[in-house]
Amino acid sequence: MTPTPPQRPPVPAALRLLGGFGLQIDARPVYVPPTAQKVLAFLALHREGTSRERAAELLWPDLPRNRATAGLRSALWRLSRRSDRGLVTDLDFSRLSLAPHVDIDLHAAATYATALAGDRHDTTPGPDVPPQLREELLPSWYDDWLVDAREHFHQTRLHALEAVSRRHRRAGRMCEALLYAMTAVEAEPLRESAHREVTAVHLGEGNVAEALRHFDLYRRRLRRELGLPPSPEFRRLLAPYLGRPADAPPPR
Incomplete structure (x- = not known):
């Protein structure tokens, strides 16, 4: 009786979605066609698995x-040619x-x-902002199925930057x-909590003029851009230096 050859362990694969798409297999970059990229990214966002029908419907909604x-x-089929150990698992031939x-x-x-x-x-991370707090999820992709996941990670990243600041x-x-607070401002220029944190840093250094300039x-x-004033909370932060009651309307 011929013995069954031992199964080879799977080759490690690394899928990059932050800042752009990338795939490495056994630490080597692998080219993936655009349609196959979308399949990998979609499945990465559905770790519990998804049906073939739903994947096809969401990935190709206009067909x-x-x-x-x-x-x-x-x-x-194209993905199966990229790795002999398989990147996608077909559960019960349907999921x-x-x-x-x-x-x-x-x-x-x-x-x-x-x-x-x-x-x-x-x-607390050190003086350099970690790469995973700088990058957005597939920023150059515009697929509808990606919108909620991108916003979820975007908000989580902003809260982390502000908390570390x-x-x-x-x-x-x-x-x-200041570095972490400004990274949050750059990621979301209209986010008031990030601007408040920048202003609080300036005040903490005794740089009142910088704080007032940033607020202005x-x-x-x-x-x-929105026709709105800063919140009363932001104005209260600078109330001792604004020369008017904290809850007074801001100047036009």
């Missing part, structure tokens, strides 16, 4: 069902999921950012605090 299903089959040996940067980054967003987190500020590390820049931008 008839038969053509969308054919597009999915073609993309899966698709990424193979367990595929590492996804988004999942690790989201877990990290969620932990940092809690002010009681024990560790607060921790650095309270510890007196103003340079680091934000106030003008907010009025120009």
Whole structure:
């Protein structure tokens, strides 16, 4: 009786979704056709797996069902040629999921950012903002199925940046605090909580003029783009220096 050859362990695969798409297999970059990229990214956002029908419907919403299903089959065939150990698992020949040996940067980054967003987190990143707090989820893609996941990670990342800035500020590390706060402002220029944190850092350093200048820049931008004033909370932060009651309407 011929013995069964031992199964080879799966080759590690790393899927990058932050900042843009990338795939490495056994630490080597692998080219993935655009349609197959979308399948991998879609499955990365559905870790529990999803049906073939739903995947085809969401990935090719403008095509008839038969053509969308054919597009999915073609993309899966192309993926099967990229790794002899398989990147996609077909559960019961009806549900698709990424193979367990595929590492996804988004999942690790989201877990990290969620932990940092809690002010009681024990560790604080150093003076350089970690890459996973700088990058957005597939920023150049415009697919509808991606919108909610991108916004979820975007908000989690912003909360983490602001929380880390607060921790650095309270510890007196103003340079680091300003870096994290400004990274949040750059990611979401109209986000008031990020601008308040920048202003609080300036005040913590005793730079009142800088704090007032930043507040005025934000106030003008907010009025120009949304027709709104800064919140009373923001004005109260600067009330001792504004020369008017904290709850008074801002100047036009």
